Ligand SMILES: [Zn+2]
């Protein structure tokens with residue numbers, strides 16, 4: 001699905017960088033330091049950046065012969081659910097970005113795939129696809145509230161932390177109670 005169609009970049013969008021200030025002369029640089037609201041659905045199934053949370057961009061734009069190299073770090077809070085006990089997880093993430101965005105109609109534009117090298121649209125760069133890709137690699141697919149989370153008792157759903165060490169459902173299982181009674185009657 002062409003979700004990031006190059007025809008619709010909005011310069012006011014929080015993850016779109018405007019490079020108008022950056023001279024198109026190899027070696028020219030501009031720092032980008034700003035806090036922007038996170039877009040929706042940024043993350044993986046069980047953990048991600050809450051929509052609207054503060055994303056800290058600490059980036060550097062550098063002119064190269066065929067485009068702009070964006071490098072630096074993006075940090076922000078993540079919220080999720082423990083894969084074992086379903087408790088809420090509040091954590092933070094940091095991803096490093098190093099992406100080349102080719103000028104429109106450059107040789108790179110003509111000779112590479114859009115999957116390999118990003119594309120600029122005029123002076124605009126859309127950081128969102130690179131951030132999403134980096135986050136998928138950074139965030140755990142099975143997040144845990146703590147590394148040794150014991151999870152829940154499969155019988156009663158209570159967290160093992162809240163149960164005594166000898167917690168067991170063996171003695172009070174009614175099926176076994178009935179069975180032992182039957183055995184006795186037959187004797
Ligand atoms: Zn847990």
Ligand SMILES: [Zn+2]
Pocket residue numbers: 153154155156157158167168169
């Ligand atoms: Zn139990």
